[in-house]
Amino acid sequence: MARAAYTAVMLHRPTLSTKLLAMGTAFLLVALASIGFTLWVTWKLEGGAAAVNEAGRLRMNMLRMVLAQQHESPQDFEQLAQRFEGSLELLRTGDPSRPLFVPWGDATRAHYTGIVQRWRTIRADWRAQPPSGEQAMARGDAFVTELDGFVEAIEVQIARWTAGLHLFQLLMVALVIAAAVAFMALSYLVVLNPVMRLQQALARVQRGELGTRLAVEADDEFGQLTAGFNRMAHALQTSHHDLERKVRDKTASVEEQNLRLQALYEVSALAAEAGSLEALTQGFVQQVRRVALADAAAVRWSDETNQRYVLLAADGLPQSMVEDEHCVVAGACECGQTAQQARMRVIPILPATDLQMPHCREAGFQTVISIPVRQHQRLMGEVSLFFRRPVALADDARELLASMARHLASSMEGLRAAALEREAAVAAERGLIARELHDSIAQSLAFLKIQVQLLQTAVARGKGAARDAAIAELDIGVRECYADVRELLVHFRTRTQDEDIEGALRATLSKFGHQTGVAARLSMSGQGLPLAPDVQIQVLHIVQEALSNVRKHAGAKSVQVNVQRHPRWRFEVHDDGQGFDPQAVPPDSLHVGLGIMRERAEAIQATLSVTSQPGGQGTCVALDLPATSVESAAPPPTFQPSGPPAPLAQVSLTD
Structure with a gap:
């Protein structure tokens, strides 16, 4: 009977949430009360300190009135007096917003009453008959002495409040220690002990003792957790008998899935x-x-x-x-x-x-x-x-x-x-070779054919001068055709091995100077991202074509190539040759290689312009590339015989 009553009492104990809520509420109320009391005392101390400052201001104002009574006009003295009375009134009423108020007590009230009476007496005497300087100073000193007594009374009150605050803080420290000890004890009894029992039971289950059970001693959260543990242990014990069969089934299924994945992987x-x-x-x-x-x-x-x-x-x-x-x-x-x-x-x-x-x-x-x-x-x-x-x-x-x-x-x-891509690359390469042959060697051979016809006519008619002129033209044409072949081979073999185009440009200018004897200089400025390799190929071909035009037609003594990397890539080819009128060249003319450069520019979605003037003004070719031409850009179509297409770029050639 007694055990049943004990069990009933245990089963109707408060839940863990109720216990923790009650403990937290108690701690919260005590904390709020202590914080409120501390803030109230602090507020009182701040108001008393402000009152001390205001009383100090009365001392200063009294000294100024003594001096103003002797040396300043009655109007100025009256303003000081009104300010003095305002300070007295502020001390009497206080100002909670600052805060400012006097910690009133018997001593502070007595001193304040004496200050007010003394001030009224001094002001009435000064209005009736202004005293001499020594008299005014003596009465001012006496008044200041009274003010000092008032300030000391305020400070005594502040000291009392401060001592009370310190005592309260010591009490709070003791209360915190006691609360911590109580919290640890309650935590052990309410939380830690049930958790330890569960941990011990889990350890026995891990060792294979699936028959482990715990007694449910309460209906709180830990009681529910204990009941859940018992149900879990029962489920583990029940499923233990057919676990191996399920594992075998799952293993077979996983192996079958692995075989299928392996088959797909092998196909890929x-x-x-x-x-x-x-x-x-x-x-x-x-x-x-x-x-x-x-x-x-x-x-x-x-x-x-x-x-x-x-x-x-x-x-x-x-x-x-x-x-x-x-x-x-x-x-x-x-x-x-x-x-x-x-x-x-x-x-x-x-x-x-x-x-x-x-x-x-x-x-x-x-x-x-x-x-x-x-x-x-x-x-x-x-x-x-x-x-x-x-x-x-x-x-x-x-x-x-x-x-x-x-x-x-x-x-x-x-x-x-x-x-199909390989077929397209071969077709593009063949098209490139056909265009290059048509634009250079085919024209030279056509010129040689005409000269051969002229030579045959001159020989048939016995004209020696015309024969010699035709032979000279044939010699010049053969040399130019040979130079075009060598230049075409250089174009086809041009590749970029480095990220920076500077090395390829210097090699190109070095070959140009060695073949023509024309001074060629390169200037690089700024810093920027490297160009994509296929865009570099197109740029080099355009620069080589511009140098070829200088060699064939400009009659220049020097060539300057300027390269600007930032904010975007810009290439300029300057020469000091005879120049020409770009407007006089038909759009479809290939006389100075403009058609070749235009095709290369169009291949990378660019524009081409040339600025020049006849009469020894020289020629400038400028190439501007947008940010999409850098190495990270997506590659677009290119004239390169093999490899992926080059990135899109906008080209502007100006003098």
Whole structure:
């Protein structure tokens, strides 16, 4: 009976939240009360200190009135008197906003009353008959003595409040120590002890003692936690018997998923490493056959009209079947599906079925799985899996085979795109060579053809002077043609190996000076991000073409190349040659290489301008590049014979 009563009392104890809330509330109330009392005492001390300062101001004002009574006008003295009375009134009423108030007591009230009476007497006497200087000073000293007594009374009150505050602080320190001790004791009893019991029970469970249980002694949070622990231990004990079976099932499932992921990874790796369609498809049929546990596998390619399927690769098929089904017309066999009906199918090979192409049945296959290979709704072919047994295709296996077929389609499309890129690069390179030959060597050869005709005419007519002139022109033309060939080879071989274009520019100017004897100088200014390599190629070609024009037409004695890196790249080629009128050159003229430079500028989305004047004014070619031409920019089309396209750039050539 007594134990039941004890249990009832224990089960109806306050909850842990109630206990903690009560403790926190008590601590909060005590803290708020102590803070409020401390603030109130501090406020009183601040007001008393302000009152002491105001009383000190009365001393100063009294001294000023004594001096003003002797040396200043009555109006000034009256203003000082009114200020003095305002200070007295402020001490009497106080000012809570500052704060300022007198800590009134018997002593402070007596001193304040004496100050007010003495002031009224002094002011009445001064109004009736102004005293002499010595008398006024004596009465002022007596008044100040009274003020000192008032200040001392205030300071006594402040000292009392300060002592009380210190005593209260000592009491609060003792209270904090006692509260800390009480809090630690209650924490141990209310929190730490139940937690330790739970930790010990958990340790026993970790050691394998799944029958461990704890007695529920209260209905608080720890009681609920204890009950939950008991339920957890019971669940662990119940699930322990079939845990190994579940682990085995899960392990088998994970291994199956790993095999599928490995298959997809191998297909992706094959796609990355295969350099040709034959290598890709042959590796794919081997992997898909191994993954599907098929007896044979084949990959067929379909044309854009999906009228026929050509066998690309096979693994495990009889040689006769490979030869007989090298090309299958769509709809002639179960394997060659039309684009409208293409889907993954499991096709049983029945003995009594009339087939147009009975090779599968003759080879002993009983089931064929047909998997379409699609890319962006386009049927590119199909994968066929052959089995010499009946096969049922599960959903997960179906998804795996579909994923492998999608990887194959993406890889085939990637190989086709790479082939198209290589073809486009070759076409661009051939176009570049054709333009370069047309713009330089073809014109020189045309000039030589005309001179040969003139030479033949002069020889036939026996004109020696014309013959010699034609031979001289032929010699000059051959030399120019040879120089154009060498310059064309230099253009084709120009590459940039460094991030900074300065080295390539200096090498170009060095070759120019060595070949022509014209002084060439390079000036670099500012700091900026490096140009993309393909943009550097175009810039170098434009600079080389400008130098070529200087060599052929300018008759210059010196060339200056200025390069500015910031805020954006700018290239200028100055010469002191004879100059020309750019407006007189037709837009389609290639006389001074403007067409070549314009084409190179257009290839990087740029503009070209030349500033020059005839009569020895020289020529300046300027090239301005925007920020998109730096190394981090995306590459656009370029005249470079091989490699990726160059970044977009805006080119402005000005003199």
